[in-house]
Amino acid sequence: MTKTITDVICPFCGTLCDDVEVVVSDDGKKLLEVANACVIGTEKFLHSQEPDRVTRPRLRQEDGSWKTVSYEEAADYTAKMLAKAKKPLMYGWSSTNCEAQSIGNEIAEIAKSCCDNTAAVCHGTTLIAVQDIGLPSCTLGEIKNRADRVIFWGCNPAHAHPRHMSRYSIFPRGFFTGKGQMSRKMVVVDPRCTDTAKMADVHLQIQQGHDYELLDALRVALKGEWLPDSVAGIPAEKIREVADIMKSGRFGIIFFGMGVTQSLSKNHNIDAAIALTKDLNEHTKFSIMPMRGHYNVTGSGEVFAWQFGFPYSVDLTRGFARYNPGDSSSVDLLTRGEVDAMFTIGSDPGAHFPISAVKGIAKVDSVCIDPHMTPTSGVSKLHVPVAFNGVECGGNCYRMDNVPIDCRKVVEPPEGMLTDQEFLTMVLDRLKKLKGVA
Amino acid sequence: MANSISVNLISGRTIQQGVAIESGKEKPSYRTACGIIEMDPSDLKKLGAWKSTNVKVTSDYGSVVVKAVEATQGPHPGVAFIPMGPWANSVINPNTYSTGMPTFKGTPVKIEVAINEPVLLGIELVQKNCGVIVG
Ligand code: SF4
Numbered sequence: 285m286t287k288t289i290t291d292v293i294c295p296f297c298g299t300l301c302d303d304v305e306v307v308v309s310d311d312g313k314k315l316l317e318v319a320n321a322c323v324i325g326t327e328k329f330l331h332s333q334e335p336d337r338v339t340r341p342r343l344r345q346e347d348g349s350w351k352t353v354s355y356e357e358a359a360d361y362t363a364k365m366l367a368k369a370k371k372p373l374m375y376g377w378s379s380t381n382c383e384a385q386s387i388g389n390e391i392a393e394i395a396k397s398c399c400d401n402t403a404a405v406c407h408g409t410t411l412i413a414v415q416d417i418g419l420p421s422c423t424l425g426e427i428k429n430r431a432d433r434v435i436f437w438g439c440n441p442a443h444a445h446p447r448h449m450s451r452y453s454i455f456p457r458g459f460f461t462g463k464g465q466m467s468r469k470m471v472v473v474d475p476r477c478t479d480t481a482k483m484a485d486v487h488l489q490i491q492q493g494h495d496y497e498l499l500d501a502l503r504v505a506l507k508g509e510w511l512p513d514s515v516a517g518i519p520a521e522k523i524r525e526v527a528d529i530m531k532s533g534r535f536g537i538i539f540f541g542m543g544v545t546q547s548l549s550k551n552h553n554i555d556a557a558i559a560l561t562k563d564l565n566e567h568t569k570f571s572i573m574p575m576r577g578h579y580n581v582t583g584s585g586e587v588f589a590w591q592f593g594f595p596y597s598v599d600l601t602r603g604f605a606r607y608n609p610g611d612s613s614s615v616d617l618l619t620r621g622e623v624d625a626m627f628t629i630g631s632d633p634g635a636h637f638p639i640s641a642v643k644g645i646a647k648v649d650s651v652c653i654d655p656h657m658t659p660t661s662g663v664s665k666l667h668v669p670v671a672f673n674g675v676e677c678g679g680n681c682y683r684m685d686n687v688p689i690d691c692r693k694v695v696e697p698p699e700g701m702l703t704d705q706e707f708l709t710m711v712l713d714r715l716k717k718l719k720g721v722a
Numbered sequence: 723m724a725n726s727i728s729v730n731l732i733s734g735r736t737i738q739q740g741v742a743i744e745s746g747k748e749k750p751s752y753r754t755a756c757g758i759i760e761m762d763p764s765d766l767k768k769l770g771a772w773k774s775t776n777v778k779v780t781s782d783y784g785s786v787v788v789k790a791v792e793a794t795q796g797p798h799p800g801v802a803f804i805p806m807g808p809w810a811n812s813v814i815n816p817n818t819y820s821t822g823m824p825t826f827k828g829t830p831v832k833i834e835v836a837i838n839e840p841v842l843l844g845i846e847l848v849q850k851n852c853g854v855i856v857g
Contacts, residue, residue: 322737443737444740614822636806642848659845659848663849
């Protein structure tokens with residue numbers, strides 16, 4: 285006999301779908317089938333069942349080979365590394381639960397470390413803009429029920445958040461959007477004709493990196509002022525047409541992604557997008573929301589902000605929290621060679637940082653806590669595999685619209701494997717002893 | 723036909739990249755999904771390269787060998803796309819200009835045909851670039 289578990293949360297992207305169904309064996313040890321999730325979510329659940337999974341910590345030897353060690357030895361190594369380091373960097377946190385993040389922050393405070401999450405390479409610039417001028421936002425439920433104007437700016441949910449459009453933003457029939465897709469006008473701004481752009485009523489194929497100009501041009505068009513013949517490769521008539529679409533709606537939303545956060549101008553692009561949203565509110569109701577990537581990067585920002593006062597790139601080396609992206613941010617710290625120990629959890633900077641920063645990881649003592657083998661574990665001295673959060677253990681996570689949702693455990697981890705929380709608690713206990721903290 | 727062409731490189735997520743990272747970054751499927759460069763057909767023609775030819779991509783910050791494929795989300799002449807991952811990150815502009823965020827999108831690169839050079843596996847590529855000894 286098998287059991288079907290309903291209302292399971294998918295721990296992959298910031299959409300945090302909460303309608304997944306999984307079939308597990310009677311003893312709860314094997315996960316057999318996954319329904320309702322997209323291909324990426326399904327793969328995440330099924331990969332936990334791979335027979336070739338690493339199930340015990342491994343320490344790299346002089347000759348480059350791995351030696352299997354116990355979790356106790358791994359916790360000793362980690363605590364000693366953090367205790368000894370002058371400027372350790374504790375990075376990641378976006379693929380683990382808020383409970384583990386909070387223990388991590390306690391460790392960081394004792395170790396006087398720099399702490400950062402994956403916003404560093406995704407929506408960090410958004411956070412800077414929000415601190416500059418605020419963020420008129422809403423929840424995904426409001427969008428489902430009310431939004432009749434949906435703008436995707438520099439994001440491609442068809443690939444990055446595969447069920448976003450079907451669950452919340454385009455297709456669902458909501459309270460005031462009874463005709464689903466027919467009730468909404470969809471505009472996509474992207475330098476490529478992406479699979480999302482192909483579905484849009486209007487696609488503005490912008491010249492790459494010219495988002496700031498186009499956002500400003502839309503503000504000008506809203507005010508009915510003069511525009512040059514073309515801005516960022518888009519003809520003035522088209523800009524006026526989109527401005528009219530936007531202001532004629534009853535409730536509009538701008539979703540934005542890496543196209544604006546990672547192009548030149550960075551946080552200033554988002555400043556302009558938020559200012560446009562503000563201007564639109566003179567005509568109708570408009571909101572704006574970042575398309576957060578990792579399923580709990582939002583939660584990590586919340587926990588950092590709640591405990592340290594800043595959402596990412598926090599530097600505790602002086603014994604109090606400082607925040608200065610560009611100085612206290614991971615990529616800059618690593619590229620400048622300022623870090624003397626690297627602790628990675630729930631992310632893969634080895635794959636997703638520029639190679640010049642990855643070299644900074646390879647040079648120092650390092651620990652990588654991750655269920656997978658990754659480029660980060662490939663350049664780290666210690667690899668600690670743990671249970672898959674959201675599959676083999678539960679815990680709190682935040683959806684991209686800041687709604688907290690509890691993830692569920694659906695299957696047992698392989699015999700004897702620890703969760704992030706359990707391993708971090710072991711490290712914390714040891715570090716307290718080493719530092720003489722009660 | 724030219725020996726090399728210059729384009730504007732961007733990187734980003736694809737659904738194949740998402741599936742591949744969850745099924746295992748040590749596997750060849752990760753390379754199939756992300757060790758590629760999506761080019762506009764007109765740019766492939768300018769370069770004189772067939773689809774599925776290995777090419778070397780070079781920027782001011784490094785170089786990497788990837789397989790050139792025809793753009794799946796085109797047309798986008800003059801713009802090339804490498805899915806996010808170690809291949810893209812071998813060449814993108816790491817400067818954060820004091821924001822903490824590298825410039826993952828909008829790096830000028832040169833592309834040349836490199837039929838005889840292999841595309842490395844993801845973990846292997848990073849280890850090689852970092853000079854990590856593996857046993
Ligand atoms: S859209 Fe995101 S949260 Fe939903 S099933 Fe797919 S990967 Fe999971």
